[in-house]
Amino acid sequence: MTTILGFSGSAREASFNTRILRALPALAPDGVEVVPFDVAHIPFYNQDLEADLPSSIVDLRSAVAAADGIVVASPEYNHSYSALAKNVIDWASRPFAQGPILGKKAMIIVAGPGPGGGAHCIEELGKLFGLLGCQVVSSVGVAAVHEKISADSDTVTDTALAAQLTAALAAF
Numbered sequence: 216m217t218t219i220l221g222f223s224g225s226a227r228e229a230s231f232n233t234r235i236l237r238a239l240p241a242l243a244p245d246g247v248e249v250v251p252f253d254v255a256h257i258p259f260y261n262q263d264l265e266a267d268l269p270s271s272i273v274d275l276r277s278a279v280a281a282a283d284g285i286v287v288a289s290p291e292y293n294h295s296y297s298a299l300a301k302n303v304i305d306w307a308s309r310p311f312a313q314g315p316i317l318g319k320k321a322m323i324i325v326a327g328p329g330p331g332g333g334a335h336c337i338e339e340l341g342k343l344f345g346l347l348g349c350q351v352v353s354s355v356g357v358a359a360v361h362e363k364i365s366a367d368s369d370t371v372t373d374t375a376l377a378a379q380l381t382a383a384l385a386a387f
Protein backbone atom coordinates (compact mmCIF):
# COMPACT_ATOMS: atom_id res chain seq x y z
CA MET A 216 0.00 0.00 0.00
CA THR A 217 1.24 3.47 -0.90
CA THR A 218 0.38 5.94 1.86
CA ILE A 219 -0.04 9.60 0.96
CA LEU A 220 -0.26 12.23 3.68
CA GLY A 221 -2.51 15.13 2.76
CA PHE A 222 -2.89 18.58 4.17
CA SER A 223 -4.88 21.66 3.27
CA GLY A 224 -3.40 25.12 2.99
CA SER A 225 -6.64 26.74 4.10
CA ALA A 226 -7.96 27.10 7.65
CA ARG A 227 -11.32 28.33 6.38
CA GLU A 228 -14.20 26.26 7.77
CA ALA A 229 -15.85 25.79 4.36
CA SER A 230 -12.56 25.66 2.42
CA PHE A 231 -12.87 24.20 -1.07
CA ASN A 232 -9.31 22.87 -0.85
CA THR A 233 -9.97 21.13 2.48
CA ARG A 234 -13.16 19.60 1.12
CA ILE A 235 -11.37 18.25 -1.95
CA LEU A 236 -8.65 16.85 0.30
CA ARG A 237 -11.29 15.09 2.40
CA ALA A 238 -12.80 13.64 -0.78
CA LEU A 239 -9.50 12.04 -1.84
CA PRO A 240 -9.62 8.84 0.27
CA ALA A 241 -12.77 7.76 -1.59
CA LEU A 242 -11.19 8.64 -4.96
CA ALA A 243 -7.86 6.90 -4.40
CA PRO A 244 -7.08 4.01 -6.77
CA ASP A 245 -6.40 0.50 -5.49
CA GLY A 246 -3.12 0.35 -3.62
CA VAL A 247 -3.13 4.05 -2.67
CA GLU A 248 -4.30 5.34 0.70
CA VAL A 249 -4.74 9.07 1.41
CA VAL A 250 -4.56 10.15 5.04
CA PRO A 251 -5.67 13.77 5.64
CA PHE A 252 -3.60 15.47 8.36
CA ASP A 253 -5.17 18.39 10.23
CA VAL A 254 -2.70 21.29 10.33
CA ALA A 255 -5.01 23.84 11.97
CA HIS A 256 -3.16 23.46 15.29
CA ILE A 257 0.36 23.81 13.83
CA PRO A 258 2.06 26.91 15.31
CA PHE A 259 3.74 29.51 13.18
CA TYR A 260 7.34 28.52 12.53
CA ASN A 261 9.72 29.85 15.15
CA GLN A 262 13.25 28.53 15.45
CA ASP A 263 13.09 28.98 19.23
CA LEU A 264 10.56 26.12 19.30
CA GLU A 265 13.12 23.70 17.79
CA ALA A 266 14.75 23.22 21.21
CA ASP A 267 11.57 21.72 22.69
CA LEU A 268 9.30 20.78 19.83
CA PRO A 269 5.52 21.05 20.33
CA SER A 270 3.86 17.64 20.11
CA SER A 271 1.96 18.81 17.01
CA ILE A 272 5.28 19.24 15.17
CA VAL A 273 6.61 15.90 16.38
CA ASP A 274 3.40 14.30 15.06
CA LEU A 275 3.63 16.18 11.75
CA ARG A 276 7.25 15.19 11.15
CA SER A 277 6.57 11.55 12.06
CA ALA A 278 3.58 11.41 9.74
CA VAL A 279 5.54 12.93 6.84
CA ALA A 280 8.48 10.60 7.47
CA ALA A 281 6.21 7.54 7.48
CA ALA A 282 4.35 8.52 4.29
CA ASP A 283 5.40 7.52 0.79
CA GLY A 284 4.35 10.92 -0.49
CA ILE A 285 2.38 14.04 0.28
CA VAL A 286 -0.53 15.87 -1.31
CA VAL A 287 -0.98 19.57 -0.66
CA ALA A 288 -4.28 21.27 -1.47
CA SER A 289 -3.59 24.98 -1.24
CA PRO A 290 -5.57 28.04 -2.19
CA GLU A 291 -3.90 30.49 -4.53
CA TYR A 292 -3.27 33.71 -2.62
CA ASN A 293 -1.89 36.61 -4.66
CA HIS A 294 -0.52 34.26 -7.30
CA SER A 295 1.30 32.08 -4.75
CA TYR A 296 0.58 29.45 -2.05
CA SER A 297 -0.99 30.26 1.28
CA ALA A 298 1.12 31.10 4.32
CA LEU A 299 -0.44 28.09 6.05
CA ALA A 300 0.83 25.72 3.36
CA LYS A 301 4.29 27.29 3.49
CA ASN A 302 4.35 27.06 7.28
CA VAL A 303 3.67 23.32 7.26
CA ILE A 304 6.26 22.75 4.53
CA ASP A 305 8.80 24.85 6.46
CA TRP A 306 8.31 22.77 9.60
CA ALA A 307 8.61 19.52 7.62
CA SER A 308 11.80 20.78 5.95
CA ARG A 309 13.64 21.03 9.26
CA PRO A 310 16.13 20.15 10.73
CA PHE A 311 18.29 21.60 7.97
CA ALA A 312 19.13 19.00 5.32
CA GLN A 313 17.31 16.28 7.34
CA GLY A 314 13.66 17.34 7.18
CA PRO A 315 11.24 14.47 6.52
CA ILE A 316 9.75 16.21 3.47
CA LEU A 317 13.05 16.25 1.59
CA GLY A 318 12.90 14.03 -1.48
CA LYS A 319 9.28 12.99 -1.00
CA LYS A 320 6.99 12.54 -3.97
CA ALA A 321 4.38 15.27 -4.02
CA MET A 322 1.02 16.03 -5.61
CA ILE A 323 -0.35 19.55 -5.87
CA ILE A 324 -4.00 20.59 -5.83
CA VAL A 325 -5.00 24.23 -6.13
CA ALA A 326 -8.75 24.94 -6.14
CA GLY A 327 -10.63 28.20 -6.29
CA PRO A 328 -13.88 29.66 -7.60
CA GLY A 329 -12.12 31.85 -10.17
CA PRO A 330 -11.30 30.96 -13.77
CA GLY A 331 -7.50 30.66 -13.42
CA GLY A 332 -7.27 27.15 -12.03
CA GLY A 333 -4.44 28.11 -9.67
CA ALA A 334 -1.78 28.06 -12.38
CA HIS A 335 0.43 30.60 -10.62
CA CYS A 336 0.24 28.77 -7.30
CA ILE A 337 1.00 25.43 -8.97
CA GLU A 338 4.09 27.00 -10.52
CA GLU A 339 5.25 28.48 -7.20
CA LEU A 340 4.65 25.25 -5.28
CA GLY A 341 6.59 23.43 -7.99
CA LYS A 342 9.56 25.71 -7.40
CA LEU A 343 9.36 25.17 -3.65
CA PHE A 344 9.16 21.40 -3.98
CA GLY A 345 12.04 21.48 -6.44
CA LEU A 346 14.17 23.28 -3.87
CA LEU A 347 13.34 20.54 -1.36
CA GLY A 348 14.24 17.75 -3.76
CA CYS A 349 10.62 16.62 -3.98
CA GLN A 350 9.38 15.04 -7.19
CA VAL A 351 6.02 16.53 -8.20
CA VAL A 352 4.21 13.51 -9.63
CA SER A 353 0.98 15.33 -10.56
CA SER A 354 -0.79 18.67 -10.31
CA VAL A 355 -4.49 19.40 -10.45
CA GLY A 356 -5.72 22.97 -10.85
CA VAL A 357 -9.42 23.44 -10.29
CA ALA A 358 -11.23 26.48 -11.68
CA ALA A 359 -14.87 27.22 -10.79
CA VAL A 360 -14.58 24.70 -7.96
CA HIS A 361 -17.94 25.75 -6.50
CA GLU A 362 -19.58 24.09 -9.51
CA LYS A 363 -17.66 20.84 -9.05
CA ILE A 364 -18.12 19.79 -5.43
CA SER A 365 -21.16 19.12 -3.31
CA ALA A 366 -22.49 22.05 -1.28
CA ASP A 367 -23.19 19.92 1.80
CA SER A 368 -20.62 17.10 1.81
CA ASP A 369 -16.99 16.41 1.00
CA THR A 370 -17.84 14.95 -2.40
CA VAL A 371 -16.53 15.80 -5.86
CA THR A 372 -19.63 15.92 -8.05
CA ASP A 373 -17.88 16.73 -11.33
CA THR A 374 -17.05 13.36 -12.86
CA ALA A 375 -14.17 14.71 -14.97
CA LEU A 376 -12.52 16.24 -11.91
CA ALA A 377 -13.06 13.06 -9.89
CA ALA A 378 -11.38 11.03 -12.64
CA GLN A 379 -8.53 13.57 -12.86
CA LEU A 380 -7.91 13.30 -9.10
CA THR A 381 -7.90 9.49 -9.23
CA ALA A 382 -5.41 9.55 -12.11
CA ALA A 383 -3.25 12.09 -10.27
CA LEU A 384 -3.12 9.81 -7.21
CA ALA A 385 -2.23 6.85 -9.43
CA ALA A 386 0.94 8.73 -10.41
CA PHE A 387 2.51 8.04 -6.98
Ligand SMILES: Cc1cc2nc3c(=O)[nH]c(=O)nc-3n(C[C@H](O)[C@H](O)[C@H](O)COP(=O)(O)O)c2cc1C
Pocket residue numbers: 225226227229230231232233289290291292293294295326327328329330331332333
Ligand atom coordinates in the same frame (compact mmCIF):
# COMPACT_ATOMS: atom_id res chain seq x y z
C1 LIG B 1 -5.61 36.96 0.22
C2 LIG B 1 -6.28 36.29 -0.94
C3 LIG B 1 -5.65 36.29 -2.16
C4 LIG B 1 -6.22 35.62 -3.26
N1 LIG B 1 -5.55 35.58 -4.43
C5 LIG B 1 -6.05 34.84 -5.45
C6 LIG B 1 -5.30 34.68 -6.66
O1 LIG B 1 -4.20 35.17 -6.81
N2 LIG B 1 -5.85 33.93 -7.65
C7 LIG B 1 -7.08 33.32 -7.51
O2 LIG B 1 -7.52 32.63 -8.44
N3 LIG B 1 -7.80 33.44 -6.37
C8 LIG B 1 -7.32 34.18 -5.34
N4 LIG B 1 -8.03 34.30 -4.17
C9 LIG B 1 -9.32 33.61 -4.05
C10 LIG B 1 -9.18 32.22 -3.45
O3 LIG B 1 -8.74 31.33 -4.46
C11 LIG B 1 -10.50 31.76 -2.86
O4 LIG B 1 -10.84 32.58 -1.78
C12 LIG B 1 -10.47 30.30 -2.44
O5 LIG B 1 -11.80 29.88 -2.20
C13 LIG B 1 -9.64 30.07 -1.22
O6 LIG B 1 -9.49 28.69 -0.99
P1 LIG B 1 -10.35 27.89 0.14
O7 LIG B 1 -11.77 27.85 -0.36
O8 LIG B 1 -9.72 26.54 0.17
O9 LIG B 1 -10.23 28.64 1.44
C14 LIG B 1 -7.47 34.98 -3.09
C15 LIG B 1 -8.10 34.98 -1.83
C16 LIG B 1 -7.51 35.62 -0.77
C17 LIG B 1 -8.19 35.58 0.58
